[in-house]
Amino acid sequence: MLVGGWRREKQELNRSTAETNAGLLALAVAGMLIPAIFHYSYQNIDPHLHEHEQGVSVGSSIVLLAIYALGLLFTSKPRAHFLPTRRQ
Secondary structure: OOOOOOOOOOOOOOHHHHHHHHHHHHHHHHHHHHHHHHHHHHOOOOOOHHHHHHHHHHHHHHHHHHHHHHHHHHHHOOOHHHOOOOOO
């Protein structure tokens, strides 16, 4: 934001893009917590925890990468039908 507003008096942001990015960030944080929750939930129960934990970690990483790629695809193209119409 500092660099974006360096030579501008007023900087404008697109609200729907900011909401999409905030949603992707929240989803990424939740996805990164899944292996930790798995570890602390099954550390005393599962004798093969390391192998299962690695599978959960890789699986959640693949899902997060797919969601990130879809998010980039979504935000790279203009989507006028998602934006609210302005009333005059």
